Every structure is written in C-alpha cells, then in structure tokens.
Amino acid sequence: xxxxxxxxxxxxxxxxxxxxxxxxxxxxxxxxxxxxxxxxxxxxxxxxxxxxxxxxxxxxxxxxxxxxxxxxxxxxxxxxxxxxxxxxxxxxxxxxxxxxxxxxxxxxxxxxxxxxxxxxxxxxxxxxxxxxxxxxxxxxxxxxxxxxxxxxxxxxxxxxxxxxxxxxxxxxxxxxxxxxxxxxxxxxxxxxxxxxxxxxxxxxxxxxxxxxxxxxxxxxxxxxxxxxxxxxxxxxxxxxxxxxxxxxxxxxxxxxxxxxxxxxxxxxxxxxxxxxxxxxxxxxxxxxxxxxxxxxxxxxxxxxxxxxxxxxxxxxxxxxxxxxxxxxxxxxxxxxxxxxxxxxxxxxxxxxxxxxxxxxxxxxxxxxxxxxxxxxxxxxxxxxxxxxxxxxxxxxxxxxxxxxxxxxxxxxxxxxxxxxxxxxxxxxxxxxxxxxxxxxxxxxxxxxxxxxxxxxxxxxxxxxxxxxxxxxxxxxxxxxxxxx
Amino acid sequence: xxxxxxxxxxxxxxxxxxxxxxxxxxxxxxxxxxxxxxxxxxxxxxxxxxxxxxxxxxxxxxxxxxxxxxxxxxxxxxxxxxxxxxxxxxxxxxxxxxxxxxxxxxxxxxxxxxxxxxxxxxxxxxxxxxxxxxxxxxxxxxxxxxxxxxxxxxxxxxxxxxxxxxxxxxxxxxxxxxxxxxxxxxxxxxxxxxxxxxxxxxxxxxxxxxxxxxxxxxxxxxxxxxxxxxxxxxxxxxxxxxxxxxxxxxxxxxxxxxxxxxxxxxxxxxxxxxxxxxxxxxxxxxxxxxxxxxxxxxxxxxxxxxxxxxxxxxxxxxxxxxxxxxxxxxxxxxxxxxxxxxxxxxxxxxxxxxxxxxxxxxxxxxxxxxxxxxxxxxxxxxxxxxxxxxxxxxxxxxxxxxxxxxxxxxxxxxxxxxxxxxxxxxxxxxxxxxxxxxxxxxxxxxxxxxxxxxxxxxxxxxxxxxxxxxxxxxxxxxxxxxxxxxxxxxxx
Numbered sequence: 001x002x003x004x005x006x007x008x009x010x011x012x013x014x015x016x017x018x019x020x021x022x023x024x025x026x027x028x029x030x031x032x033x034x035x036x037x038x039x040x041x042x043x044x045x046x047x048x049x050x051x052x053x054x055x056x057x058x059x060x061x062x063x064x065x066x067x068x069x070x071x072x073x074x075x076x077x078x079x080x081x082x083x084x085x086x087x088x089x090x091x092x093x094x095x096x097x098x099x100x101x102x103x104x105x106x107x108x109x110x111x112x113x114x115x116x117x118x119x120x121x122x123x124x125x126x127x128x129x130x131x132x133x134x135x136x137x138x139x140x141x142x143x144x145x146x147x148x149x150x151x152x153x154x155x156x157x158x159x160x161x162x163x164x165x166x167x168x169x170x171x172x173x174x175x176x177x178x179x180x181x182x183x184x185x186x187x188x189x190x191x192x193x194x195x196x197x198x199x200x201x202x203x204x205x206x207x208x209x210x211x212x213x214x215x216x217x218x219x220x221x222x223x224x225x226x227x228x229x230x231x232x233x234x235x236x237x238x239x240x241x242x243x244x245x246x247x248x249x250x251x252x253x254x255x256x257x258x259x260x261x262x263x264x265x266x267x268x269x270x271x272x273x274x275x276x277x278x279x280x281x282x283x284x285x286x287x288x289x290x291x292x293x294x295x296x297x298x299x300x301x302x303x304x305x306x307x308x309x310x311x312x313x314x315x316x317x318x319x320x321x322x323x324x325x326x327x328x329x330x331x332x333x334x335x336x337x338x339x340x341x342x343x344x345x346x347x348x349x350x351x352x353x354x355x356x357x358x359x360x361x362x363x364x365x366x367x368x369x370x371x372x373x374x375x376x377x378x379x380x381x382x383x384x385x386x387x388x389x390x391x392x393x394x395x396x397x398x399x400x401x402x403x404x405x406x407x408x409x410x411x412x413x414x415x416x417x418x419x420x421x422x423x424x425x426x427x428x429x430x431x432x433x434x435x436x437x438x439x440x441x442x443x444x445x446x447x448x449x450x451x452x453x454x455x456x457x458x459x460x461x462x463x464x465x466x467x468x469x470x471x472x473x474x475x476x477x478x479x480x481x482x483x484x
Numbered sequence: 485x486x487x488x489x490x491x492x493x494x495x496x497x498x499x500x501x502x503x504x505x506x507x508x509x510x511x512x513x514x515x516x517x518x519x520x521x522x523x524x525x526x527x528x529x530x531x532x533x534x535x536x537x538x539x540x541x542x543x544x545x546x547x548x549x550x551x552x553x554x555x556x557x558x559x560x561x562x563x564x565x566x567x568x569x570x571x572x573x574x575x576x577x578x579x580x581x582x583x584x585x586x587x588x589x590x591x592x593x594x595x596x597x598x599x600x601x602x603x604x605x606x607x608x609x610x611x612x613x614x615x616x617x618x619x620x621x622x623x624x625x626x627x628x629x630x631x632x633x634x635x636x637x638x639x640x641x642x643x644x645x646x647x648x649x650x651x652x653x654x655x656x657x658x659x660x661x662x663x664x665x666x667x668x669x670x671x672x673x674x675x676x677x678x679x680x681x682x683x684x685x686x687x688x689x690x691x692x693x694x695x696x697x698x699x700x701x702x703x704x705x706x707x708x709x710x711x712x713x714x715x716x717x718x719x720x721x722x723x724x725x726x727x728x729x730x731x732x733x734x735x736x737x738x739x740x741x742x743x744x745x746x747x748x749x750x751x752x753x754x755x756x757x758x759x760x761x762x763x764x765x766x767x768x769x770x771x772x773x774x775x776x777x778x779x780x781x782x783x784x785x786x787x788x789x790x791x792x793x794x795x796x797x798x799x800x801x802x803x804x805x806x807x808x809x810x811x812x813x814x815x816x817x818x819x820x821x822x823x824x825x826x827x828x829x830x831x832x833x834x835x836x837x838x839x840x841x842x843x844x845x846x847x848x849x850x851x852x853x854x855x856x857x858x859x860x861x862x863x864x865x866x867x868x869x870x871x872x873x874x875x876x877x878x879x880x881x882x883x884x885x886x887x888x889x890x891x892x893x894x895x896x897x898x899x900x901x902x903x904x905x906x907x908x909x910x911x912x913x914x915x916x917x918x919x920x921x922x923x924x925x926x927x928x929x930x931x932x933x934x935x936x937x938x939x940x941x942x943x944x945x946x947x948x949x950x951x952x953x954x955x956x957x958x959x960x961x962x963x964x965x966x967x968x969x970x971x972x973x974x975x976x
Binding site: 048051052053054055056057058059060087089091092093096097098099149151277279280281284285286287 | 565566572574579582584585586588688689690691692693695696697723724725726727803804806807809810811813815816817826827830850853854855858862
C-alpha cells in the first residue's frame with residue numbers, strides 16, 4: 001500500500017527512487033592496492049594513486065569488477081560485457097584528482113529487478129535501472145581545528161557500486177523494505193557488508209509527488225542518508241513539503257536537498273541551475289572494461305542461494321510458515337544458523353525456538369548472532385532435550401537463559417541443577433494421591449463441574465515435584481483419578 | 485684524450501668496455517660541459533652529486549662484470565619525469581618544491597640499465613608549447629644560430645631542454661615526451677635524432693600527465709643507433725600503466741641492418757602544404773631520392789583527413805589536460821596561495837601557479853567538455869581522430885613507412901611566433917597526425933637551411949614496428965651525412 005497524502009485538493013501519491021552507494025567488499029581500492037579496512041588511523045591507507053600525486057595512474061582492481069558482476073547477477077540484471085570508466089570532474093578538497101572515476105553512459109550492469117515484501121505480505125517488484133562502479137572520495141573533517149578543514153584520504157578511491165532504482169517505490173515503508181532487501185542480497189552475495197553505521201551503504205533519495213494517474217512530478221534529491229530511519233523520515237518530510245507547495249499554487253524546483261536529521265527537515269543545497277557541470281568524458285588512463293560470457297558464467301556458477309529462493313525452499317521443503325521463513329532468510333547468518341539447528345530436527349520447532357527465545361536472549365544479553373554465546377549446535381541439543389522429554393518446555397526456557405549467562409551447554413545445566421523431568425509414574429502417582437487427599441473439597445467441586453480446577457491440581461503436582469514432573473504424564477495420571 | 489662529450493652513446497659504450505676511460509671520467513667531462521653552458525638554460529635542476537655517485541657505482545658494477553645497456557652513460561631527464569628525491573617541476577610554478585617519493589618507470593628502466601643522471605632539463609610548462617617559451621624557469625636557448633644573424637633561437641618544444649642539452653654535447657642522450665610532436669620537432673630544430681615510439685610502448689607511470697591518450701616518452705640522441713639503444717632500455721610493459729602494451733621488447737639496435745631494398749615508402753600528398761618553405765620541400769625531395777637510391781620503392785599515398793588533425797588535436801589534448809591538471813589545487817603538494825575560502829584558495833593558487841599558455845589550454849579543454857558543447861567539440865574531435873587513424877591503416881596496406889618533413893620551417897627566434905597561438909600550433913602540423921593515431925615516428929637531421937639551421941625529416945611506421953622505422957631512419961641518416969655542429973657560443 002502506497003503512502004497517500006490527503007491534501008485539500010485531493011489525494012497525492014508519493015513517488016520514490018533510490019540511488020544506493022554500496023562499498024564493494026574487497027581488500028583493496030578500485031584503482032590502487034591500498035587497504036580498505038574500516039576505522040584505520042587517518043591517512044594511513046593512502047597510496048600515491050589515492051593522493052593523486054603527479055604521474056600516478058589507476059589500474060582496475062579485478063576483484064571489484066567481479067563483485068559488481070556478481071551483484072548484477074544477484075539483481076537478475078543485464079551484465080554489460082563492454083563498459084567504460086568516465087571522469088566526473090569537480091573540485092573539492094577531499095577529491096584529490098579533481099575528478100571521480102565513475103561510469104556514466106556505459107555502466108557495467110544494466111536493467112534488473114528485485115522483489116520487496118511489505119508488512120501486509122504484499123510482494124512488489126522494483127525495477128533496477130543500472131549498477132555502476134565508481135571511486136569514493138576522501139573525507140573532510142571540519143571539527144578538529146578552529147579554522148582549518150582536515151582531510152582524511154583513507155576512503156579516497158574505495159570501490160563503490162552505485163545501484164539505481166526505477167521510481168517504483170511509493171512509500172517510506174517501501175523504500176526501507178527496498179534498502180533492507182538490497183542489503184540482504186549484497187550480504188548474501190558477499191559483495192558489500194551492508195554496514196550503514198560505517199558508511200558501507202548509504203542512499204540518495206529522489207522524491208516527487210503527483211495526483212494519482214498524473215505524469216511524474218518534479219523531483220528533489222536528498223543526498224547521503226545513512227540509516228533506514230533517516231531515509232523514511234526524509235521522505236515523509238519532503239513529500240509533505242512538496243504537497244504544501246503545490247497546494248498553495250507553487251511549483252517544485254528540481255534541486256539537491258540536505259536532510260538534517262537533528263531538525264528532521266530537508267533544506268536546499270543547490271538548485272538545478274547551480275548544479276555542477278561534471279564534464280564527463282571517458283578516462284583516457286583506463287581501457288574499456290571487457291569480458292566474455294565464460295567470465296559471467298563462471299561467476300554465476302558460484303552464486304549462493306539468495307533470500308527469495310531460500311525462503312521458497314524453507315516453505316516448500318521444511319514446511320515452515322511464510323512469516324517465519326521471511327524472518328529467517330532476511331539475514332544470511334540467521335538462515336545459516338537455522339539450517340544447522342534444523343538439520344535432523346523438527347524444522348518448525350527449531351524456527352520457533354530461534355525466532356522466539358533465542359532472539360529474545362540475544363537481545364537481553366546485548367549480543368548479536370555473530371558473537372552469540374549459544375551456538376547452533378548447543379541450541380539444537382537443548383531442543384533435543386525437550387523433544388525426548390528430558391526437560392519440559394518451560395524448564396528449557398530457563399535452561400536457555402542459563403546457557404546465555406554461563407556459556408555452559410544444556411545437558412550440563414540440567415544435570416547440575418537436577419532439572420531432569422520426572423516421568424516415573426510411581427513417583428508422580430504418589431504425589432497425586434497425596435494432593436488429592438489433602439484437597440478433597442476441591443475434588444468435590446471439580447466433580448461437580450468446575451473443570452478449571454484441573455489446572456490447580458496440575459500446578460500442585462508440579463510444585464510437589466519441584467517442577468520436574470513431566471506435564472504429559474501428570475495429565476495422563478491425574479485425570480482418571482479426579483474423575484474417580 | 486679527445487673530448488669525451490663528442491662521443492655518441494654507441495662509441496662511449498665501446499670506449500668504456502675497452503677501458504679507454506671510466507664512467508667517472510665520462511661524467512666529469514659532461515659536468516664540465518654542463519657548467520659552462522648555463523646561458524642555454526637547458527637545466528632546471530643539476531644533480532652533480534648524484535651524477536658523480538652514479539658514475540662511481542657504475543664503474544664498480546663494471547668491475548664486477550655487471551654491465552647494463554647504458555652502463556655509465558650520462559643522460560639528461562626531461563623535468564616531466566618524476567625522480568625520487570629530486571625536485572620535479574614540469575616547468576611550472578605550481579609544482580614549487582615538489583619532490584616525488586617515487587621514480588617513473590621509464591627512468592627506473594634507464595637506471596636499471598646503468599645510465600647516470602646529469603640533471604632535470606627544462607621544458608614548456610606541462611609540455612604545452614612548441615618553442616620552450618612557456619616554462620616558468622625561463623626560455624631554453626637553441627645551441628644553433630643562423631649564419632646571417634646572432635639572434636637567439638628557440639630550441640623547439642616542449643622537450644627543448646632535452647634537445648639543447650643533447651645538441652650541445654652536455655648529455656649523450658635525453659628523455660623526451662611527445663604529445664603532438666614534442667620530441668620530433670625540437671629534435672629537428674636542434675639537429676638531433678628524436679623518436680616517439682608507438683603509444684603504449686613506454687610506460688607513462690610517473691610521468692606528469694599532459695594528455696593521457698597522446699603522451700609518450702622517447703629518446704633524444706645524436707644518432708639513430710643511439711636512439712635504438714636508448715629506446716630499448718627505456719620501454720617495456722608496465723602493469724602500473726593500463727595503456728602500456730604487453731609486448732616483448734625487440735633488439736632495436738639489431739634492426740639497423742642498413743638494408744631497405746624493397747621497402748615501400750609512402751609520400752602523403754596532403755603534407756605538401758602551401759606556405760611550406762621551399763627548403764623543406766627540397767629536403768623532402770632529397771630524402772625521397774636517398775631512400776630510392778637505397779633500394780626502397782616510393783609510393784604516393786593519400787591521408788585525406790590530415791587537415792583536420794590539428795583542430796582535433798587542439799580539442800582532445802586540452803580537454804584531457806583540463807582534467808589531468810585539476811589535481812594541482814594547492815591542497816597536497818606544490819604551490820599554495822592562501823585564500824578566504826576553499827574556492828578562493830583554488831583560484832589564487834591556480835591563477836598564480838599556471839602560466840598563460842597552460843591557462844589558455846585549460847580553458848579550451850574545459851569549454852570543449854562542457855554540457856552542450858561536448859558533442860560538437862570533444863566527440864567530433866574523437867571521430868576525426870578515428871578517421872585519421874583509419875587513413876594511416878589504409879595507407880599501411882600499401883606502404884611500410886611514411887616519409888615527411890618533421891616541421892614546416894627551421895627554428896625561429898624568440899617572440900617571432902609568440903603573438904598568435906594558432907601560428908605556433910602550426911609547428912606541429914606534420915607531427916600531430918601520427919600522435920593522434922598513436923604511431924611511431926622519428927625525426928632525423930637531414931640538412932641545413934640556407935642560413936645554416938638544421939632541418940629534419942620524419943619517418944612514420946606501423947604500430948609497434950619501431951624496427952622498420954629505425955632501419956629506414958638509419959639509411960636516411962647515412963645518406964644525409966649530417967655532420968654539422970653548432971658553434972659553441974655559450975662557452976664564450
């Protein structure tokens with residue numbers, strides 16, 4: 001369901017297109033051998049090429065090319081066997097060459113598609129316009145000196161994939177779903193770590209509004225949004241701003257706007273008239289990028305199973321619900337974890353444990369899946385103890401908490417604390433008899449039709465056995481005795 | 485001992501091998517020559533200590549039997565090549581104080597073959613010019629003077645310092661770079677041999693860029709054989725330059741067999757320009773005669789798009805330069821003139837740092853790439869360039885090499901062509917087409933003008949067929965018997 005802004009003159013539709021910049025997972029930069037590790041000391045990952053020293057020349061990093069092709073294949077896009085690097089010319093202190101090497105007219109990847117799933121389960125297909133490779137710029141730091149701007153060139157020359165969508169998105173929710181899905185795909189592919197906090201993924205958001213059925217309106221672009229929340233907030237603010245202008249009889253100026261996350265508003269950075277003339281032209285230092293079908297096929301053969309296919313398989317083969325499958329495949333790590341747990345076990349039970357108590361405990365202990373103290377095998381062993389009746393479901397929840405807190409495995413905790421479920425009918429029967437004898441009045445009431453008292457008797461038996469009695473066995477023995 | 489500075493590289497190689505003199509003695513003679521020729525202003529930076537040290541090490545290597553192709557040979561390096569720890573200026577104020585922490589591939593190759601650097605030689609600013617009048621470090625003076633007057637003459641450009649240093653026996657050879665004729669034209673103006681190899685033969689890594697798709701390094705020497713020796717040492721595939729070509733380096737010297745019987749030599753009719761001096765035309769005829777007498781077959785050919793070469797070149801080269809020179813922004817190295825804001829700092833730095841000719845070309849290039857003009861200028865020029873390359877491809881179906889004059893006139897006096905940039909640009913009319921097509925070309929001194937100035941003939945070849953070009957040039961050189969030398973006015 002798209003976002004609708006109800007204006008005085010009628011309903012407005014919001015139209016959104018995204019340009020996502022995804023940092024290519026690669027040990028070196030797009031055109032130099034410098035390292036790309038995040039968080040290194042300033043200006044320690046800078047080669048003569050990255051600093052644009054005189055006479056230095058770019059040499060394409062083949063890994064980055066492969067990653068771009070892999071991503072294109074993951075987006076079911078057309079791979080262009082001939083593409084060209086262009087120079088985008090502009091002056092800025094953190095752009096050492098005075099131009100960014102990018103791809104303008106002939107990108108490495110052409111049109112593709114991606115599906116997004118919305119909360120109500122609706123599936124939408126979003127068009128991908130293109131994907132191209134380009135260099136990142138360095139970073140200007142304005143707050144470390146009272147009068148000077150400092151420049152860190154660690155990012156200068158880092159390989160980025162710019163992935164451009166068609167204006168197919170209709171709400172902030174869809175935009176967020178798109179970015180999430182894209183992030184999921186590149187992480188599955190291993191072509192980008194998708195880490196928005198570290199700037200590995202950021203989006204330029206184009207927003208316009210129109211009356212339903214009208215032509216596309218004039219768009220404004222908001223640059224460099226680095227969180228899902230900001231993307232959505234910026235869209236809401238910007239769409240409403242545009243509707244207000246149009247309803248007041250004004251016109252939208254095509255411009256680049258800045259989203260101020262502190263004030264929660266967008267403001268003009270530069271108008272179309274002030275836009276840079278980038279003077280694109282093919283970079284004469286680089287040959288056109290060319291490869292053959294065999295190269296593409298080789299990469300295709302190595303593609304991992306992507307979220308859509310994995311989800312379909314989970315539903316079809318493992319018989320888990322659409323919702324659970326969706327949750328499990330969103331992150332490759334979760335899906336992998338699930339598959340280890342579910343191997344040789346009840347898939348549905350495994351899914352429930354992971355999505356429920358396991359995630360709950362991760363959150364409680366401020367852990368993430370990457371540093372979970374409870375491995376997939378340990379969780380599986382716990383589920384086995386429930387399944388074979390060694391412990392009750394309720395006890396298992398407590399054991400899992402203990403596992404998170406101590407790092408011990410389930411069997412050890414059950415042993416240590418004597419949590420083993422009692423299925424010995426003799427012991428349970430004895431307990432039942434004692435309790436019935438002590439509560440004859442309640443037995444009368446039960447027999448008189450107060451069925452609810454069954455729960456009371458079960459609870460008493462459990463209490464008497466220290467919670468260790470197998471609830472199934474208790475029920476089985478208790479009912480005939482009460483019924484008399 | 486006779487004057488060691490008069491030796492050719494091939495002769496010095498023999499003398500060193502036979503132990504007639506040491507590299508130290510050879511270098512010392514050249515340093516003395518360098519010291520007495522300051523008036524020529526060929527050098528921006530003299531590296532005396534480095535030269536003496538290099539010669540000593542070379543002699544040590546020789547003693548151990550470790551002898552490179554240019555072992556102990558003194559060379560001058562155009563100040564467009566980055567040299568580790570040695571000021572590199574590109575003839576520009578904007579590179580004030582720039583001392584690279586790296587060595588260009590071409591010079592690395594030369595040092596690996598035992599060559600010794602005398603210093604960094606003057607050039608037109610960023611190699612933009614045909615007279616060496618645009619250098620921030622002042623004009624280089626041609627060692628030659630007319631017999632009719634005593635006016636100082638230009639050495640040509642942009643490799644003017646290289647040409648003058650070699651022609652005046654300060655250096656046995658020099659590196660040059662050729663974008664539209666910057667090796668061949670000054671070689672012709674100073675009576676030496678200058679060769680631009682095929683684009684991609686020499687690495688551009690570490691060479692300050694002017695126009696990336698055209699720039700190519702090459703040797704400037706006093707004989708064709710020396711050019712072959714030096715080219716072999718400096719070229720070769722370099723993975724650090726994506727446009728460098730992965731091909732084996734032939735033994736160029738071995739190609740100088742002196743035998744061109746049956747070689748087909750093309751004479752392009754479009755190079756018979758109006759306004760070309762009658763001396764140049766006559767020399768061209770002589771050249772044709774010499775090659776014919778040596779057994780070559782002369783074939784009239786047509787290169788129909790020749791007249792569009794200069795206009796296309798003066799779009800493409802400035803367009804690339806406008807982008808290549810954006811890195812000189814005062815932020816990281818070289819000159820910075822402080823300003824009120826970043827933009828103001830840029831304007832002031834680039835305003836003061838670049839000279840008039842560089843600014844002119846940056847403006848032309850920026851304009852040619854601008855939105856709305858790109859198709860009409862840059863794209864059109866690229867189409868013309870493709871046609872010109874096709875012209876040559878077609879011609880090389882019927883000929884092996886092409887013979888033309890190198891320049892439309894002999895060296896001129898300072899200021900003579902300074903007022904009209906277009907007139908200056910015409911200097912490159914015979915050299916630019918081969919640059920646009922990326923072809924190898926060589927200029928060989930072939931005669932003197934009526935007023936005693938050297939004139940050159942140019943031989944162009946097929947891509948990566950430097951061997952045939954050198955062989956034909958060797959025959960031309962032998963037939964021309966060019967032995968004239970400039971009078972050493974600079975010592976007086």
